[in-house]
Amino acid sequence: MSLKLGDTFPNYKFQTTQGEFNFHDWLGDSWAILFSHPADYTPVCTTELGAVAKQAEDFKKLGVKLIGYSIDTVSSHEGWIKDIEHYNGLACGKFPYPIIAGSRKQAADLGMLDPDEVDKAGLPVTARCVFVLKDKKLKLSLLYPATTGRNIAELLRVVKSLQLTMEKKVATPANWQPGDKCMVIPSIKDDEAKKLFPKGFETAKLPSEKAYIRLTPDPSS
Known part of the structure; x- marks a missing residue:
């Protein structure tokens, strides 16, 4: 079930670092970016999530909610956040957005898995997907392989373009x-x-x- 532009994002019940919730309840009518990463405690992901955290206020000014996603556990996310904060020079204990502890089935349904990169068990890891959402619908998607980090300034730019061209x-x-x-x-x-x-x-x-x-x-x- 890979999402297409205009599709409504599924209303999954997510376990996250900020509690359990139905995705649509958390999302409301807001703009949002859901972005996946291959695995906790990996180098490129540590830079990416830190870079997003550093610019969280810029996204907030645009009315954009942020949420991360991988198929690691909540406890793994919570431990890894300390590394993200330390490596990126962030204030400890104030991580600005939740990270979902998703399932492999969800990741497969959303078209997130990278067949060219596998974990220790030989299973495909989550690719670097970006879903920009408004009114619970997909407005833009980007898909990077696990080996290529994203440009956070580009995510801000495309949101500004989307908001302008919708208005x-x-x-x-x-x-x-x-x-x-x-x-x-x-x-x-x-x-x-x-x-x-x-x-x-x-x-x-x-x-x-x-x-x-x-x-x-x-x-x-």
Whole structure:
């Protein structure tokens, strides 16, 4: 059951480092990022979870809840958090988000397992999945192999893009950053675009003479 964009995330009952809860109850109507890691007490994961913790306030300002996931136990997570805090220079005892102690079946159902990386028992470990959710639905997913760490700044960037493009009738081009020009979506006619974007828009001149690239200042700025 690999999730597709627009699918509702299953309402699993999760055991976590911050107690047991039904996922939908914890999520509410908020934005959220659920990200999986291969295993506790592993090097790349220790840097990743620490990097997310360091930027937890930046996600909070965007209204984004954070939650980690692997198929290790709660007690394993709790012990490992001390290493994460120490290695990344975090304040001890104030880890800012829960980590789920998931099941292998859940991980398989969600398409999280990495067939090329196995644990000591020879079983596939959890890949580095990222699920960005809003209204309990999948809005964006990223999938990294176990050997490649994620870029946390990119997760912040894509959330900002998603939030902007859900609110305004624009798209964001490659390498977009907040404040950069956005693109008027093709379904908007010029007359409507003039009303929607009072700062105006410019149309790129192309060899095809088709007017499908229209740039407008970031409407959130």
